[in-house]
Structure formats: C-alpha cells, structure tokens
Amino acid sequence: MPSAKIAPSVLSSDFSQLAAECKRMVEDGADWLHMDVMDGHFVPNITIGAPIVKSLRKHVDTFLDCHLMVTDPDKWVEDFAKAGASMYTFHIEAAGKDSRALIDKIHKLGMRAGVAVKPKTPIDTVFPLADVMDMCLVMTVEPGFGGQKFMGECIEKVKVLREKFPDLDIEVDGGLGLDNIDIAANAGANVIVAGTSIFGSPDPADTISKLRASVGTAQEKFQK
Ligand SMILES: O=C(CO)[C@H](O)[C@H](O)COP(=O)(O)O
Numbered sequence: 001m002p003s004a005k006i007a008p009s010v011l012s013s014d015f016s017q018l019a020a021e022c023k024r025m026v027e028d029g030a031d032w033l034h035m036d037v038m039d040g041h042f043v044p045n046i047t048i049g050a051p052i053v054k055s056l057r058k059h060v061d062t063f064l065d066c067h068l069m070v071t072d073p074d075k076w077v078e079d080f081a082k083a084g085a086s087m088y089t090f091h092i093e094a095a096g097k098d099s100r101a102l103i104d105k106i107h108k109l110g111m112r113a114g115v116a117v118k119p120k121t122p123i124d125t126v127f128p129l130a131d132v133m134d135m136c137l138v139m140t141v142e143p144g145f146g147g148q149k150f151m152g153e154c155i156e157k158v159k160v161l162r163e164k165f166p167d168l169d170i171e172v173d174g175g176l177g178l179d180n181i182d183i184a185a186n187a188g189a190n191v192i193v194a195g196t197s198i199f200g201s202p203d204p205a206d207t208i209s210k211l212r213a214s215v216g217t218a219q220e221k222f223q224k
C-alpha cells in the first residue's frame with residue numbers, strides 16, 4: 001500500500017499570511033499541502049487560482065496537492081502546471097467522458113493526476129480510469145467549504161477502492177480529524193486532508209503526527 005501522507009488544507013489557514021502558514025505546516029510535519037481551488041460555479045464558493053499557487057511556489061518546495069472544484073477542469077491545466085502544481089485533481093462530475101484525455105494532458109504537463117468524487121457519485125465511475133489516474137479523492141463532505149461534518153457513509157467507497165486497487169493513492173477530504181481518522185484509515189485511505197482539525201489544533205505538529213500514526217497502524221493490519 002502507498003505511504004501515509006498528511007495534507008493540511010490551506011483553506012483553513014490565514015490567507016493574508018499564506019506563505020508563512022504553509023511553511024509552518026511543513027515544519028510541523030505536513031507531507032503535502034492541499035490547495036482547494038473553487039470557481040464559484042462547480043461549488044458555491046470562490047477561493048484561489050493558479051496565480052496564488054505560483055506565488056506560493058516561490059516560498060515552499062513541498063508537494064502541492066491541488067483540488068480543482070471547477071466546472072471546466074480542462075481550462076486550467078496549463079496554468080497550474082506553469083504555476084508549479086504537483087498534483088492536479090479534478091472532479092469526475094465535471095470532466096465526465098473527457099476524463100481520460102484530461103489525465104493524459106495533466107501527465108504531459110508534468111503533474112500527477114487525481115480524480116475526485118462527490119459524496120453522491122458512485123465509486124464505480126472511476127474504475128475505468130484506474131490504469132491512468134495516480135490518485136482517487138473520495139470527498140467526505142459536499143465540496144465547497146471547510147469545517148463541515150464528516151459524512152461516514154462515504155467511507156464504503158474507500159473500502160471498495162482499496163480492495164480493488166491495493167497500490168492506488170486514496171485521499172479522503174472533508175471533516176477529518178483525530179475523532180474519525182481511524183474510520184478512514186481502517187477502510188484503506190492513505191492520503192488524509194485535514195483543514196479545520198490541523199489549523200484549529202493548539203499543537204498542529206502533534207495532530208499531524210497522530211493522524212499519520214493512525215494510518216500507519218491501519219496499514220499494519222492490512223499487511224497481516
Ligand atoms: O475540499 C474541501 C472542501 O470542499 C476541503 O479540502 C475540506 O473541506 C477540508 O477542510 P476541513 O478539514 O475543514 O473539512
């Protein structure tokens with residue numbers, strides 16, 4: 001199974017101090033930084049775009065895990081590649097039948113390609129992309145906002161994916177923290193996005209380390 005990665009969602013950071021906030025997370029042990037890109041159309045919120053990723057890239061050399069909650073994911077691939085994004089994760093609900101070609105374009109521009117599914121989207125929609133995608137992001141809240149309640153019913157999708165694809169990076173995103181990490185980790189998730197629970201923690205380094213330890217413990221059980 002691929003290694004545990006903890007990806008603080010910078011949606012919960014102080015955007016006026018974005019570079020400092022990201023550096024603080026890296027110092028506190030973050031493996032990846034999760035960047036939530038929202039266009040005000042695919043989701044009812046507007047956050048950041050490629051120019052912010054480009055500025056931030058000058059300050060951090062960490063893996064930038066970009067989650068594109070946008071209606072036209074094909075439109076922004078070049079911009080994010082030029083900005084220094086490491087992973088470009090788009091929603092299957094937005095890309096539909098163009099997903100395979102989009103993954104090819106993302107790869108040609110030097111980024112890893114992720115495919116995200118909203119809570120109500122059946123997981124078998126991503127199966128035909130398993131030979132080309134680098135990661136599947138299983139949303140555990142309706143996309144659009146940080147700080148929402150974890151939807152436990154989405155975790156069955158993680159189980160199904162892990163059983164079918166033992167080597168795939170499986171990311172969970174939304175409402176995750178120390179109180180529910182074991183549910184996601186035991187189902188087979190290895191990439192954990194957490195915004196509110198890390199940025200809101202009095203000791204983010206300790207929270208990151210405990211989240212990673214939970215994934216590690218779950219992975220030991222899988223290997224038995
Ligand atoms: O994609 C997202 C929302 O659409 C965010 O990544 C997610 O909500 C993380 O924030 P939190 O841990 O606070 O729920």
Ligand SMILES: [Fe+2]
Binds near residue numbers: 009036067173
């Ligand atoms: Fe996200």
